Amino acid sequence: MRFEVRVLRSIWRFSATMLALTISGLVFSQLDKVLLSRLLSLDDFGKYTLAGVVAAALGIVITPFYNTVYPRFSAYVVAQEHGQDPAVVQAQRAAAGHHSLRRDPGDMPWPART
Secondary structure, three states, X not given: OOOOHHXXXXXXXXXXXXXXXXXXXXXXXXXXXXXXXXXXXXXXXHHHHHHHHHHHHHHHHHHHHHHHHHHHHHHHHHHHHOOOOHHHHHHHHHHOOOOOXXXXXXXXXXXXXX
């Protein structure tokens, strides 16, 4: 495997865009802390920072739950909108070897990975 300048030239725009997005995301995620560190007392700034850490920790705890429940809940709502009993749909899918209300990958609008 060798370094090829041709490959680098083909992706430089994408790479530059990603770099700009990363830098702007870093600036915007830290800008509040820079401004507030100058405006608040150290005690108040510490409370603000602690609240941010607690909120981020809640996100870490909630995200796996959300990723598990949301697809099933969405499929439940879709089944109801189509006049189907969600419990029956789930039982049919379980009998067919599917363990959720999600669609088969072959039914998706994009091509399946091989």
